Amino acid sequence: MAEDGQEGCGRARVLIVDDDADVRLSERACLRRFAAEVEEVAAGKEAIALASGGRFDLVLLDLGLPDLDGIEVLRRIKSQAQQTAVVVVSGRDSIEAAVEAMRAGAEDFVTKPFDPARLRTAVRNALRLSALGRRVEQLESALGARSFAGMVGCSPGMRQLAASIRKLARSSATVLIQGETGVGKDLVARAIHDEGVRRSAPFVEVNCAAIPPELIENELFGHEREAFTGAERARPGKVELADGGTLFLDEVGELAFPSQAKLLRLLQNRRIERLGGNRSISVDVRVVAATNRNLLEEVRAGRFRDDLYYRLSVYPLYVPPxxxxxxxxxxxxxxxxxxxxxxxxxxxxxxxxxxxxxxxxxxxxxxxxxxxxxxxxxxxxxxxxxxxxxxxxxxxxGGAGSASLMPPALEKAAAGGRILPLREVEREYVELALERCRGNLSEAARMLGIGRTTLYRKLERYGISLRPEAAS
Ligand SMILES: Nc1ncnc2c1ncn2[C@@H]1O[C@H](COP(=O)(O)OP(=O)(O)OP(=O)(O)O)[C@@H](O)[C@H]1O
Ligand SMILES: [Mg+2]
CATH class of the missing domain: 1.10.8.60 (Helicase, Ruva Protein; domain 3)
Incomplete structure (x- = not known):
C-alpha cells in the first residue's frame, strides 16, 4: 500500500531549500525518479512560507541559509506541516549538528558533498515515512466518520449511502434497498428507521423468503376470528403492528404474485383488510423493502409486478458489493x-x-x-x-479456485459408472452449494436458481442443518 509509494508512480512533491544553485541542481537530478513536482528556494523564509501549508511530501533542507538558521526553518515546517518529511542536507559535518536536526524532527541527515546513492536512499525512506504518516492521518480523520448508525466504512460508496440515509430519514418515502447478499441491507433498513422521525415507533421485519407463500398474507395482514379453521381469535398482522413505524419487507423479490397485489394495495391506499374480514383498516407505515435480486430483471421476466416495483422504488438505494x-x-x-x-x-x-x-x-x-x-x-x-x-x-x-464442483458421491458414482438416485444427487448438490457460499441461503438459492422458500423446503426434506451463523 503506502510502501509502493512514490518511486513507482512518481507522485511526490518536493521542495529543495539551498542557497547554492549547483547543489539544487544536483539534488534535483537525484530526485528525478521520485518526484512529480520539484520546487526550489534559496532562503529560509520562503521555504517556511511555501512548506507550511503541507503542500510538500518532502523538503531537502540546507542548514546554512542566508536569512535564517536551518534548524529554525526545520522546526517551523515541522510544527506547521507534520506530515512533510524533512531530510537535512548540510555541510556541517558534525555529530552535534545531526543530533540537533534529528531532535528538531528531521527524518534524516545527509552531509555535503553528498553521495547521490546515499541521498536517494534517504529520500526513499523519508517518502515512505511521510506516506505512512499521511495514511495514518487519513485513517484517523476517517475515524470520526468511519461508521454511521452501526455501519462501518469510509469508502465513497458508503459515505454516499450514509448521506442518502440521513436525507431519507426525514421523510416517510418508500425505500427499496438493493445489493448482493451480505452487503448490509438489513443494517441499512435499520439505520433508515433509527435515524428517522419514526425511531421511537416500532420497526417490524418480515422475511418474505422464510415464510411459505400460503402463510405470508396471514403474517402481513393478520386475520379476523374464524377466518379459517383454527383461527380462534382475531390477530393483527405485521402491517398493523408496524403502525406509526417502519415495516421492513426483507427479500421482497420472493413474494408470490397474489401477495404482491395486496402489498400494492397497501402502498396505494395505506389501508389493509385482515383475512376473513371486510373491515378496511387504515395504517400509517413506512415501507422499506430489500432484495438481493435485480428486481427490474424480475419485472422483465414477468415474476414481479411492474406497478409494485415502481411503488417500491420511489427511493432506490444500492449497497455496493x-x-x-x-x-x-x-x-x-x-x-x-x-x-x-x-x-x-x-x-x-x-x-x-x-x-x-x-x-x-x-x-x-x-x-x-x-x-x-x-x-x-x-x-x-x-x-x-x-x-x-x-x-x-x-x-x-488465494489458493482456491480449483476445488471440484462435483459432489463427492457423484464423482465416485461417475468413476464407477453408476447412476445415483436423483434425490441423493440433489441433496449433495444442495450441500455443496451451501458449502460454497458458506451457508448463505440467499446466495445458495441464487446459485441453484431456486427461491429461498424452495431451498428451505429442500433443507427440511433432506434434513440438512445449517451452521449457526447461516441461520440468521
Ligand atoms: N458496513 C458494515 N459495518 C458493520 N457490519 C456490517 C456492515 N455491513 C454488513 N455488516 C454485517 O454483515 C452481516 C450481513 O449484513 P446484512 O444481514 O445486513 O446483509 P444483507 O445485505 O441483508 O444480506 P442478505 O441479502 O443475505 O439478507 C451482518 O452481521 C451485518 O451486521
Ligand atoms: Mg438481509
Missing part, C-alpha cells in the same frame, strides 16, 4: 476482530500485513457477512496474539 469498496476492508477487519476478540474473551490479536493484504485482495462473494465469518473463525483457537495468513481459509489466502 465489498469488492467494489476495498477501502472499507481494513476498517471492517478491525471492527470484526475487536468484536470477535470480545466475544471469545481473548486479547485482541494483531492482524499481520500479509493477512490484511490477502483479506483486501479477496473478492468476497458473500460480502461483509463472509468477512465477518472468516474473522470470527480465524479467532477461534488463535494463538500468539497474531492473526496471520495461516488463520485464514485457503480461498482467502
Amino acid at each position: 465489498l469488492r467494489k469498496r476495498r477501502e472499507d476492508i481494513a476498517l471492517l477487519v478491525d471492527h470484526f476482530v475487536a468484536a470477535a476478540a470480545k466475544a471469545e474473551g481473548v486479547e485482541r490479536p494483531q492482524v499481520t500485513p500479509e493477512a490484511l493484504a490477502a483479506l483486501r485482495a479477496y473478492d468476497w462473494p458473500g460480502n461483509v457477512r463472509e468477512l465477518e465469518n472468516v474473522i470470527r473463525r480465524a479467532l477461534i483457537g488463535l494463538e500468539g496474539g497474531r492473526l496471520d495468513l495461516s488463520a485464514l481459509p485457503e480461498s482467502v489466502r
Whole structure:
C-alpha cells in the first residue's frame, strides 16, 4: 500500500531549500525518479512560507541559509506541516549538528558533498515515512466518520449511502434497498428507521423468503376470528403492528404474485383488510423493502409486478458489493476482530500485513457477512496474539479456485459408472452449494436458481442443518 509509494508512480512533491544553485541542481537530478513536482528556494523564509501549508511530501533542507538558521526553518515546517518529511542536507559535518536536526524532527541527515546513492536512499525512506504518516492521518480523520448508525466504512460508496440515509430519514418515502447478499441491507433498513422521525415507533421485519407463500398474507395482514379453521381469535398482522413505524419487507423479490397485489394495495391506499374480514383498516407505515435480486430483471421476466416495483422504488438505494469498496476492508477487519476478540474473551490479536493484504485482495462473494465469518473463525483457537495468513481459509489466502464442483458421491458414482438416485444427487448438490457460499441461503438459492422458500423446503426434506451463523 503506502510502501509502493512514490518511486513507482512518481507522485511526490518536493521542495529543495539551498542557497547554492549547483547543489539544487544536483539534488534535483537525484530526485528525478521520485518526484512529480520539484520546487526550489534559496532562503529560509520562503521555504517556511511555501512548506507550511503541507503542500510538500518532502523538503531537502540546507542548514546554512542566508536569512535564517536551518534548524529554525526545520522546526517551523515541522510544527506547521507534520506530515512533510524533512531530510537535512548540510555541510556541517558534525555529530552535534545531526543530533540537533534529528531532535528538531528531521527524518534524516545527509552531509555535503553528498553521495547521490546515499541521498536517494534517504529520500526513499523519508517518502515512505511521510506516506505512512499521511495514511495514518487519513485513517484517523476517517475515524470520526468511519461508521454511521452501526455501519462501518469510509469508502465513497458508503459515505454516499450514509448521506442518502440521513436525507431519507426525514421523510416517510418508500425505500427499496438493493445489493448482493451480505452487503448490509438489513443494517441499512435499520439505520433508515433509527435515524428517522419514526425511531421511537416500532420497526417490524418480515422475511418474505422464510415464510411459505400460503402463510405470508396471514403474517402481513393478520386475520379476523374464524377466518379459517383454527383461527380462534382475531390477530393483527405485521402491517398493523408496524403502525406509526417502519415495516421492513426483507427479500421482497420472493413474494408470490397474489401477495404482491395486496402489498400494492397497501402502498396505494395505506389501508389493509385482515383475512376473513371486510373491515378496511387504515395504517400509517413506512415501507422499506430489500432484495438481493435485480428486481427490474424480475419485472422483465414477468415474476414481479411492474406497478409494485415502481411503488417500491420511489427511493432506490444500492449497497455496493465489498469488492467494489476495498477501502472499507481494513476498517471492517478491525471492527470484526475487536468484536470477535470480545466475544471469545481473548486479547485482541494483531492482524499481520500479509493477512490484511490477502483479506483486501479477496473478492468476497458473500460480502461483509463472509468477512465477518472468516474473522470470527480465524479467532477461534488463535494463538500468539497474531492473526496471520495461516488463520485464514485457503480461498482467502488465494489458493482456491480449483476445488471440484462435483459432489463427492457423484464423482465416485461417475468413476464407477453408476447412476445415483436423483434425490441423493440433489441433496449433495444442495450441500455443496451451501458449502460454497458458506451457508448463505440467499446466495445458495441464487446459485441453484431456486427461491429461498424452495431451498428451505429442500433443507427440511433432506434434513440438512445449517451452521449457526447461516441461520440468521
Ligand atoms: N458496513 C458494515 N459495518 C458493520 N457490519 C456490517 C456492515 N455491513 C454488513 N455488516 C454485517 O454483515 C452481516 C450481513 O449484513 P446484512 O444481514 O445486513 O446483509 P444483507 O445485505 O441483508 O444480506 P442478505 O441479502 O443475505 O439478507 C451482518 O452481521 C451485518 O451486521
Ligand atoms: Mg438481509
